[in-house]
Amino acid sequence: xxxxxxxxxxxxxxxxxxxxxxxxxxxxxxxxxxxxxxxxxxxxxxxxxxxxxxxxxxxxxxxxxxxxxxxxxxxxxxxxxxxxxxxxxxxxxxxxxxxxxxxxxxxxxxxxxxxxxxxxxxxxxxxxxxxxxxxxxxxxxxxxxxxxxxxxxxxxxxxxxxxxxxxxxxxxxxxxxxxxxxxxxxxxxxxxxxxxxxxxxxxxxxxxxxxxxxxxxxxxxxxxxxxxxxxxxxxxxxxxxxxxxxxxxxxxxxxxxxxxxxxxxxxxxxxxxxxxxxxxxxxxxxxxxxxxxxxxxxxxxxxxxxxxxxxxxxxxxxxxxxxxxxxxxxxxxxxxxxxxxxxxxxxxxxxxxxxxxxxxxxxxxxxxxxxxxxxxxxxxxxxxxxxxxxxxxxxxxxxxxxxxxxxxxxxxxx
Numbered sequence: 094x095x096x097x098x099x100x101x102x103x104x105x106x107x108x109x110x111x112x113x114x115x116x117x118x119x120x121x122x123x124x125x126x127x128x129x130x131x132x133x134x135x136x137x138x139x140x141x142x143x144x145x146x147x148x149x150x151x152x153x154x155x156x157x158x159x160x161x162x163x164x165x166x167x168x169x170x171x172x173x174x175x176x177x178x179x180x181x182x183x184x185x186x187x188x189x190x191x192x193x194x195x196x197x198x199x200x201x202x203x204x205x206x207x208x209x210x211x212x213x214x215x216x217x218x219x220x221x222x223x224x225x226x227x228x229x230x231x232x233x234x235x236x237x238x239x240x241x242x243x244x245x246x247x248x249x250x251x252x253x254x255x256x257x258x259x260x261x262x263x264x265x266x267x268x269x270x271x272x273x274x275x276x277x278x279x280x281x282x283x284x285x286x287x288x289x290x291x292x293x294x295x296x297x298x299x300x301x302x303x304x305x306x307x308x309x310x311x312x313x314x315x316x317x318x319x320x321x322x323x324x325x326x327x328x329x330x331x332x333x334x335x336x337x338x339x340x341x342x343x344x345x346x347x348x349x350x351x352x353x354x355x356x357x358x359x360x361x362x363x364x365x366x367x368x369x370x371x372x373x374x375x376x377x378x379x380x381x382x383x384x385x386x387x388x389x390x391x392x393x394x395x396x397x398x399x400x401x402x403x404x405x406x407x408x409x410x411x412x413x414x415x416x417x418x419x420x421x422x423x424x425x426x427x428x429x430x431x432x433x434x435x436x437x438x439x440x441x442x443x444x445x446x447x448x449x450x451x452x453x454x455x456x457x458x459x460x461x462x463x464x465x466x467x468x469x470x471x472x473x474x475x476x477x478x479x480x481x482x483x484x485x486x487x488x489x490x491x492x493x494x495x496x497x498x499x500x501x502x503x504x505x506x507x
Contacts, residue, residue, distance in 0.1 A: 102223070102292070103287065106223050106281065106284070107231050107234055110216035111238035113173055113215075113277055113282070114211070114213065114238040114239045114430075116277075117270075119241075120180075120270055121149070122343045123262070124146050124200075125344045128143070128348055129347070130259040131196070134259075135191075135193070139348065140470050142193075143345075144193070144197065144466055144469075146344050146465040149204055149208070150458045150465075151205070151462045152202055153206075153212065154456070154459065155455055157450075157451045157458065158455050160451055161449070161451020162448055162451060164218055168284060169285070171278075172210045173277075174275050176206075176207045176208065176209060176274070177210070177211060177270055177274030177278065178207070179203055179206050179207030179210070180203070180211065181271035183200060184266050184270065186199035187200045187204070187263055188267075213236075213239075213434070213450075214450050216235060217236065217430065217433075218451075219282065221434050222287070223295075226383070227383065228382075229384075230379055232379050233375050233376045233377070234376060236375040237375045239375065240368035240371035240374075244368040244369050245365075246269070247365050247368070248361060248362050250262040250361070251358055251361030251362065252358065253265055319449065324441075324499060325452075329453045329457065331496050333458075333460030335460075335489075336457050336460050338489060341485065342367070343364060344465040345465070345481065346364065352478075353410060355409075356412070360415070363415050363416060363419045366419035366420055366423060367419045367422060367426060369420070372427065375428075376427075378391050378431055379435070382435050388432055389436065390497075391428065391432055394428070395428020396489055396492050396496065397493055398426075400425070401421050401425070403485045403486050405422075406482050407479065407483075436499070437453070467481065
C-alpha cells in the first residue's frame with residue numbers, strides 16, 4: 094500500500110513542516126510586538142525584557158541537541174506534539190506574569206523548550222531525509238512556512254495588542270499553537286524516513302525489496318569527531334552570528350521604528366515585510382541550491398542581501414524607507430532556514446542530519462541569545478540602536494567571507 098500511493102509521502106512531510114514552522118516561528122517572532130508594552134507595564138528597561146528572548150533562544154538551542162538525536166530514531170509527530178503542548182502552556186503562564194523572573198521561566202524556559210520540538214531541527218531534518226535530488230526545493234518550500242507564519246501572526250498580534258492589550262495577543266498565539274500544532278503533527282508528520290517503509294528518496298520508482306527496521310538505518314557521529322572538523326565550526330559560527338543578527342532585528346526593529354516616529358501598526362507590519370520577501374527567498378534559495386554545485390555560494394548570496402538591508406537600516410525616517418530595508422533584508426534572511434540543512438546534508442550526509450543539525454543549533458542558539466540582549470544593552474546605554482546596526486554590518490561582512498572557505502570533506506554516514 095505504501096509503495097502504490099500516488100503522492101510520495103515526502104510531500105506530506107513538506108506540508109506538515111511548512112505548517113509547524115509557520116506556527117512556531119510566527120509566534121516566537123511576535124515577541125518584538127510585545128517588547129514595549131511589557132517594558133511600559135512593568136517599568137523595566139528593554140534589556141531586562143529582552144533577556145526573556147535570550148533565555149528562550151538558549152533553552153531552544155540546548156534542547157535542539159536532544160531533538161536531533163531523537164529524530165534519528167522516532168517519528169517526528171511525537172516530538173512536535175509534545176513541543177506544541179509545552180509551548181502553549183508557556184504562553185498561558187506568560188499571560189499571568191508580574192515579575193521578570195516569571196517572564197524568564199514562562200516565556201524563556203517553557204516556550205523555548207516547546208519551540209525546540211517544533212523547530213527547524215525537527216522539521217527540516219525530517220524533510221531532508223525524504224529527498225536527495227529535490228532536497229533544495231523541498232526544504233525551501235517547507236521553510237516558507239516560517240515567513241508565512243510571521244507575515245500572518247505579527248500583524249495579527251500587533252492589531253490585538255493595539256486594540257486590546259498584550260495579554261489578549263498572547264491568547265491568540267496559545268490557541269493557534271495548541272490546536273494547529275497538534276493536528277498537523279499527528280496527521281502529516283508520522284513517518285521517519287522512506288527506507289523504513291520500503292521506499293526511496295524523492296519517490297523514485299525502484300522500491301527497496303523489503304522494509305528496513307529503523308534501527309538499521311540510524312547512523313551516529315560523536316560530538317568529539319565533529320568538534321575536530323573545521324567544517325562544523327565554520328557552519329556553527331557563521332549561522333550562530335547570522336541568527337544573532339536576525340534575533341536582534343526581530344526583537345528591536347519595531348521599537349527602533351516607533352522611536353523614529355513611525356506608527357505602531359506600520360512598525361509591527363515591517364516584521365511582516367521581512368517575512369514576505371523571506372517567503373520568496375526561502376523558495377528561490379532552496380530551488381537554486383538544486384541547480385548549483387555547491388550550496389555555500391547560495392548562502393553567500395543570501396548574506397549579501399542581509400548586509401545591504403542592514404546598511405540601509407542605519408537612517409530610517411519614513412515608513413517607505415523602513416519597508417525598503419525590511420524587504421531587501423528579508424529576502425536575504427530567507428536563505429538561512431533552507432540553506433543550513435542543505436549544507437549539512439551536502440557536507441556530512443542526510444542520515445546524520447538530525448544529530449549534526451541539533452548540535453549546530455546549540456551554538457546557533459548562543460548567537461541568537463546574544464542578539465536581543467545586545468540590542469537592549471546598546472539602547473539602554475546609548476539611547477539609540479545605531480551602534481547595533483553598525484555591529485550587524487561588520488559581522489555580516491565577516492560571515493560572507495568565512496562561508497566561502499567551507500570545504501567539502503568526509504561524508505560520515507557514507
